[in-house]
Amino acid sequence: GENVEQHPSTLSVQEGDSAVIKCTYSDSASNYFPWYKQELGKRPQLIIDIRSNVGEKKDQRIAVTLNKTAKHFSLHITETQPEDSAVYFCAARGSYIPTFGRGTSLIVHP
Amino acid sequence: DADVTQTPRNRITKTGKRIMLECSQTKGHDRMYWYRQDPGLGLRLIYYSFDVKDINKGEISDGYSVSRQAQAKFSLSLESAIPNQTALYFCATSDSGISNQPQHFGDGTRLSIL
Numbered sequence: 001g002e003n004v005e006q007h008p009s010t011l012s013v014q015e016g017d018s019a020v021i022k023c024t025y026s027d028s029a030s031n032y033f034p035w036y037k038q039e040l041g042k043r044p045q046l047i048i049d050i051r052s053n054v055g056e057k058k059d060q061r062i063a064v065t066l067n068k069t070a071k072h073f074s075l076h077i078t079e080t081q082p083e084d085s086a087v088y089f090c091a092a093r094g095s096y097i098p099t100f101g102r103g104t105s106l107i108v109h110p
Numbered sequence: 111d112a113d114v115t116q117t118p119r120n121r122i123t124k125t126g127k128r129i130m131l132e133c134s135q136t137k138g139h140d141r142m143y144w145y146r147q148d149p150g151l152g153l154r155l156i157y158y159s160f161d162v163k164d165i166n167k168g169e170i171s172d173g174y175s176v177s178r179q180a181q182a183k184f185s186l187s188l189e190s191a192i193p194n195q196t197a198l199y200f201c202a203t204s205d206s207g208i209s210n211q212p213q214h215f216g217d218g219t220r221l222s223i224l
Contacts, residue, residue, distance in 0.1 A: 009150070032210030043200065043215040044153070051210065089152060093210055096160070097143070097168075102152035 002027040004092050006101025013080050014109050021104045023090035024072040030094035033066060033073045038087045038103075047088075048075070080108045113137070116201050116216035123191055124224050131186045131219050133201030140206050142184040143213065144168075144176060147198040156199075159184055160206070191223045 003026040013019050023033075031052035036044035050057045050064045050073065057064050061080075066073040073092075077084055085108045091098040114135045123129055133142065144156040155168030157176040165176060173195060175187045188195055198220050202213040 006152075034212045036215075043217050045215070046212040049210075049212055097155065097158055098213065100153040102150060 002030060002092055002094060002099040004090060004099045004101045006090050006104060008104060009102065010105045010107070012107045012109065015080060015082060017080055019077045019080050019084070019106055019108075021075045021088055021090070021106070022072060023074070023092070023101050024070075025092040025099075026071065027092070027094045028068075028071065030092040032093040032098070033064070034091050034093075034098070035064060035075050036089045036091070038089065040086070044089060077106075080106075082108050082110050084108050114201055114203055114214055114216040116199075116219050118219060119217065120220045120222075122222045122224065125192055127191050127223075129188045129191050129221070131199055131201075131221070133184045133186070133216055135182050135201075135203045135214075137203055137205075137214060138181075139203035139214070140181060141204045142178065143202040143204075144174075144184070144186045145200045145202060146170060147200060147218075153200065156186065193223050196221060196223045 006023045034049035035047050037047045038044040048064050050066050061078050063076045087103045087105050089103050090101040117132045141160050143158040145153045154170050156174050158166050159178045162178050177185050198218050200218050201216040204213045205211045
C-alpha cells in the first residue's frame with residue numbers, strides 16, 4: 001500500500017517568514033495530493049490540492065509543488081501570519097482511498 | 111449549508127462498555143470514512159464505505175465495527191471499549207465523481223475510555 005512521510009513534525013517561524021512542509025510517497029500510481037489544515041480543536045479542512053498532471057498550483061499565499069519523478073510534493077506558505085498556526089496534513093491518493101502523513105505543527109510567532 | 115455531523119461530540123465511558131459514534135451528512139456524497147487521530151500519528155483509517163452495500167476495513171479496524179444504514183449515515187461501534195481506544199474520531203465524506211475529490215470532515219468525537 002501507499003506510504004506517506006511528512007517532514008518536519010514541528011515548524012516554528014517568525015511572522016512574515018516563509019514555511020515549507022515536505023511529503024514523500026511510495027506508490028507511483030498516486031495521482032491526487034491534497035493538503036489539509038487543522039486548527040486547534042477543529043476539523044481538518046482542505047486548503048489546496050494538486051493532481052499529477054500539474055507541477056505547481058498557487059492560491060494567494062499558499063502553493064504546492066509536485067515532483068512525480070522523485071515522488072515528493074511540498075506546501076509553501078509565504079508571508080506567514082499568526083492565523084496560519086495549525087497542524088497541516090498532506091495526503092496521497094492512487095487507488096480509492098488517500099493515505100495521510102503524520103502532520104506538521106506550524107507555529108507562527110508574532 | 112451541506113455538512114457532516116458527528117454525535118456525540120464528547121464521550122467518557124468505562125472499559126468494557128459498548129459505544130456507538132454516529133455520522134450523518136447532507137452533502138449527497140456516496141463515500142464515507144471513519145478515522146482515528148492520535149497525537150503524532152496523523153489520521154489513521156478505521157473503515158470506509160463507497161455505498162450502502164459496501165464496507166471495507168482500513169489499517170486499524172481491529173476492535174471496531176461499522177454500519178452504513180443509508181447513504182447519509184455511517185456509524186462506528188466499539189463492541190467492548192478499552193483505554194487505548196481513547197482518541198479523537200473523525201467521520202469524512204467524499205464524492206466519487208469523475209476525478210479525484212477531497213474529503214470533507216465532521217467536527218470530531220472526543221472519546222475517553224477509563
